[in-house]
Amino acid sequence: MTADVQVQEEVVRRVMSMTQIDRDGLRDAYSEVRDDKTEISWAVLKYEGSQVMVAAKGEAFEDFKSQFSEDERAFAYIRLQTGDEMSKRSKFLLVTWVGLGVSPIKKAMMSTDKALVKEILANFSVELTLESMEELDIEVFRQELVKAGGANYGTGIRE
Template sequence: SNRNFPRVALPTSIDRDKIKAAYEDVRSDNSETEWAVFKFEGNHIVCSAKGKEFEKFREQFGNDERAFGYIRLQMGDEMSKRQKFLFLTWVGPSVGVIKRAKMSTDKAMVKDIIVLYYYTELHCQ
């Protein structure tokens, strides 16, 4: 028989150590790393990429993906350079309803590790 099972969202797990290491890398003054991106491998959140240059950061976020980004930005001018750290939640336009709904609880797991930031959410329609 071909029963329709209810689509239950499986619990999310997170690679705490690697994500914390990437976070500290972005924050470090001694590191070239300007950003880190965290994505889902199945129900597991992992650090999928790290790097520099904003363009490369932008390329990380696909239409059918959910992701989190952490990036260091230089604000101000030569006289008063200030660094801002931005935490970004990405939900691509092709992401389904169930995964979209899970984003707030999944985000809480990441924010448990990424503690210093300005926050922004991108829902691209």
């Protein structure tokens, strides 16, 4: 086998092993999370082999937290309500999860894979990259969304 043939085979192997995205599944989950009329407030996307797919959707933050482990990679899209007594609004957060036990090669692939995911999960106010269970904190998420929202003029009194 010549060197050129080996190089071509390597290129084909790499292209075939690149991450695939379940675009239809992600679009559906994205729409559900964005829709204020649904109870679904989060979606978690995980790898099945080399494909990123919707692994879970739900309402409760405790259920959301249980979706992550130290030895895996994932993405999440979350809707949280922010605002003050005069104006409530939904804001969206994109989370990239890379557990502490993930290999360096898989960690490195996350930036490319995230670009593919962001083609579909395009609208969000805050993007966070997390690696430990302690970082999965709804109040921290809410604070980050409030900071990203700019001025916060609430008085605490609604007449």
